[in-house]
Structure formats: C-alpha cells, structure tokens
Amino acid sequence: MKTFRRLAVVAALSLAPALTFAASAQEQLKAFVATVSAATGSFSQYTVNTQGRTQPAQTGVFSFQRPGKFKWAVQKPYEQQVISDGRTVYQFDPDLAQVTERKVDAAIGTSPAAILFGSGSLEQSFDVTALPSKDGVEWLRAKPRTADAGFSRVDIGMKDNLPVRVELLDSFGQTTRVDLSSIAANPSLPAKEFQFVAPKGVDVVKM
Numbered sequence: 592m593k594t595f596r597r598l599a600v601v602a603a604l605s606l607a608p609a610l611t612f613a614a615s616a617q618e619q620l621k622a623f624v625a626t627v628s629a630a631t632g633s634f635s636q637y638t639v640n641t642q643g644r645t646q647p648a649q650t651g652v653f654s655f656q657r658p659g660k661f662k663w664a665v666q667k668p669y670e671q672q673v674i675s676d677g678r679t680v681y682q683f684d685p686d687l688a689q690v691t692e693r694k695v696d697a698a699i700g701t702s703p704a705a706i707l708f709g710s711g712s713l714e715q716s717f718d719v720t721a722l723p724s725k726d727g728v729e730w731l732r733a734k735p736r737t738a739d740a741g742f743s744r745v746d747i748g749m750k751d752n753l754p755v756r757v758e759l760l761d762s763f764g765q766t767t768r769v770d771l772s773s774i775a776a777n778p779s780l781p782a783k784e785f786q787f788v789a790p791k792g793v794d795v796v797k798m
Contacts, residue, residue: 616729616749617719623754624713629656632774634663641764659695660785661708674787675708681787690789693798722746728755 614622637648647668655661658677665671672683675695682691713719713733722730728748735742741762748756757769789795 614729614752615721616731616747617713617721619729619749619752620713620731620747620754622752627776629778629780630654630774630776631778631780633772634769635772636767636769638765638767654780654784655708656780656785657708659708662785672787674785676785676787681789683787683789683793688792689794689796690787691796691798 631652631654633650633652635648635650638646640646649665650667651663651665653661653663659675660677661673661675663673670685672681674681674683678695680693680695682693683689716737717733717735720732720734722732724730725748728750730746730748732744732746734744743760743762745760746758747754748758753771753774755771757771759767759769761767
C-alpha cells in the first residue's frame, strides 16, 4: 500500500495551459486540473529515508485521462505498473508474479491522486498554503484534512506553467521526490491504454 501511494500520487501530473500573468503554484494547478483532461510524460523518482539514505532512482512513463484513469509504469531498475480503468486500480509486480486489485475510491481516496486524476477541488480535501519560490519554481504545500491519508504533506512545484516536481512526506518520515519531463497535454489515447488483464499464472489479490 505504501508503494502504491508513492506511485499513484503523481501518475497524472502534466502540462498546464499557458497563462497570461505570473500565476501562483495554486492558480496554475487549478488551471491544470480544469483544462488538461489527459496527458503523457516521463518521470524519475527516489525516496530518502529517515536516516538520510537515498534509495535507487526509479524511472518510467505515465499517462492519464480524467476522471480516474491512469497508468504509472516503472521501467528501471525493475518493472512495476499501477493502472486504473476508472473503477479498479491494479498494481502489477512481475518479479513477484502478483496483481493487487483495489476499488478506485478505496485506493485513491483523499490522496493527491484524487486531485491529479480526478476533477475535484484541492481545498475540499487539503489545507493548502503557498511556499517560497525556489530556483525559479513556484511551490505549494497540501496537507490532508484526514488523519488516515497515509502521508503528512505533499509539495508541488510549478515552473513555466508546468508541474515539474513533487515531494511527498509519508507517515513513516520518508520523502519521495518525483521529477517530471517530456510532458504532452491532451493527446489522443487509445481505449486500451488503461485496460489491464492479468497474465496467466499470476496471483490476483483483491483488497
């Protein structure tokens, strides 16, 4: 579940539309949620534990289509996929030969994924504050209003109307940082993009 939350939190971040003024990170994110209905891109992520040790970086690609459809595919150093067809979320680990299934509402709930993949209001589930700009990036911090969200806060960085970085502090004191690149907004995606069929011989665990 901890791994899913880290993967799902950013799977749908994408290109925000051009704005005609110097918008804050919160304003840019609202515009992104309102106008970007689908996207594809690449990511690189790593986690720093409470002792300050960095785990090996993971790289891969993502795609999403509102509301609630997404694919987050880790390619290196090992393969792992999180796919949602809008009703069920599938987490597939080829090395373990296992698929975990969860209902979308139960899997995403009030996590950042509910905002990034859905069409809700950020303020409905989070206390949002602006953070100081850093290295040309505008930042906001979102803290979940519920105690069972599984994470303490998520910081989202916007630059040139792009969400360029996400930093998630989880309930275990670990920080996961995700950098985004090669982003394309509102592409035409095939219907099978978010379909998942478990391979033969794979264990299916329904949560």
